[in-house]
Amino acid sequence: MTGDHYELNGLAVPDDMEQLHDLLEEASAQHPHVPASDVMMFETAVMELANNVVEHGRPVGQVAWHFRLEVAADSLTARLADSGEEYAGWDAAATHDMPGEMAESGRGLPLASAVLDELDYRREGTSNVWTMVRRWQA
């Protein structure tokens, strides 16, 4: 079964992040053709992007998000849209810079970008939209 999609709405608060884990688990269970290691790494990226919305979404506590996951024969694609103010921190090149070992923060986007084939940000109307793709050999 491929070409399926899943959708979820939530608030940009830490407690709403669990639903995203659960959704990815459910999608994975229903699509055994998706390699477990790819689900694992995709989940890692999705959670980093969602955390980023929680951390940087303004106004704090009032940002809503919509998540859409598409399961294809050879890829997972997620679209995470949030209602927050325009995200000023996006620098596609800088997402590859892993901070030093003793840093206590700043690993989220570099980690996400390391496990994705595509990571894109754009402002669409009043939303911030993050697109994530991970592919494998089908």
Add this chain to the structure above:
Amino acid sequence: MTEWQTDVSDGVAVIVCPARVSMAVAASFREAIAAAAAEAPKVVVDLGPTTFIDSSGLGALVSGLKTCRQAGGDLRIAAAGEQVRTVLKLTNLDRILRPHDSVEDARRDW
């Protein structure tokens, strides 16, 4: 609120982690390591139950490592699963947090 189970014996504190060490628990994780280090600055973080860690969990581990070293001890990680090991490697943290296969292994020669 996640309860952090910490056991201290023979001068080593062992903290058992939950299934997901993520943003929702990162602050309490940091506090649990600091509390353990105050009792015994040699701390083993048991990641056996953990199937998922994110960058805020990693930040808490680095913070904990610094706290333990400042107190004259160190922090070791044990029983990390595939996702945790992969994430440590991708962030280069395996250089400062070498995964030990088990809690017993981490306690050995310490």
